[in-house]
Amino acid sequence: MAHTNFKFQKRQKELDRKKKQDEKALRKQQKDTDPEAEAEAEDSPMADTEITA
Template sequence: MAKVNYKFQKRQKELDRQKKKEEKLLRKQEGKDQPEAEAAETAMAGADGE
């Protein structure tokens, strides 16, 4: 029977954590950018209506 490669498992787990963390940061950045863009569009639409 083959031995378990714990170092490989640990490295994969670390990579998964790092990837998940980066994705979370991207979602946070998108969330911050989106309200500003919507606010700018709303302000422009209001200015066009007058």
């Protein structure tokens, strides 16, 4: 039987963790640099759900 390559699995897990951290940092940076765009994005779904009588 073949042995499990734990070093490969560990490296893949580390790469996934690093990728996730980079994406999180990028989202945080975008949030800090452009708060108005985020506010507009939050308001737009509410505009579509207005109740007209």
